[in-house]
Amino acid sequence: MKFKKVHVIINPAAGQEEPILSYINTAFQDTDADWEVSVTKQAGDGTLLAEKFAGNVDLIAVYGGDGSISEVAKVLAGKETPLAIIPGGTANVLSKELGIPQNSKESIALIAGDQSKIVQMDMAFANDEPFLIRVNFGVMADMVLEASRELKDKVGQLAYGITAVKTLIQSQQTRYRLKIDGEDVTKDGIALTVTNCGSIGIGEYSFLPDISVHDGLLDVLLMYKSDLMSVLRVAGSTLLQTDSEILKHWRCKEVEITFDKPQDFILDDCGRNAASIHIVVKPNTLNVVVPA
DSSP: OOOSEEEEEEOTTSSOOSOHHHHHHHHHTTSOOEEEEEEOOSTTHHHHHHHHHTTTSSEEEEEEOHHHHHHHHHHHTTSSSOEEEEEOSSSOHHHHHTTOOSSHHHHHHHHHSSOEEEEEEEEEEETTEEESSEEEEEHHHHHHHTOOHHHHHHHTTHHHHHHHHHHHHHOOOEEEEEEETTEEEEEEESEEEEESOOBOSSTTOBSSTTOOTTSSOEEEEEEOOOSHHHHHHHHHHHHTTOOOTTEEEEEESEEEEEEEEEEEEEETTEEEEEEEEEEEEEEEEEEEEEEO
């Protein structure tokens, strides 16, 4: 479909180094679209810009990583204005989940041309704060928190692998008290993920089959053990799309997580700290542009 009025929000600190303004200008120069760009300078600017333009344009596009996309998406949740993604980050998890081209020129052409459609995707809320992808605890959070911008700029996604090895060596069991759709569950583990999105950001691989941003459900994944063999078995089960006895899996619409003391965790790309977290999914709440 065609969009007549487009606003592009650009994060210049995204993981890619490319002439993105030149790409945008080239893609739109032979169209009748009215397009403008804004550039973010600091965290939170994406949200402020989205609030300014939502409802005043036909489309808001974001060039950046998953963190930049989340800033804009939380404004567009429940609104008619759709979101388009131009992948420019380190992992670009959501764009891979949605089947959006990872090449910037191709993803911009999707917006400027007529080979796209709008679909609705689920969003989730942790303590009333919206997220698109997942909430990570334990090792899954630590490996993101430990990955510096310098390391990500230098080696890309491999940065998370490097920090994962370090955090696994230092990992300790945590007691997770869960209430999953009203049912109490207490388990010990080294990592917990509550995910809205299946993609792990590597190729077309997902955590497990049938995890989707369109299914109206959350997937809760608990990893029990931290020894190298257990990690390799989990990695193998993910890549081969099979279940593993090292990984416990629940599906639900709502989950409450309680700790003995406040814990650091990652909400999409943002660090947070809390002793209890209430997470709920809200189906079909965000309009996104995908290939037709």
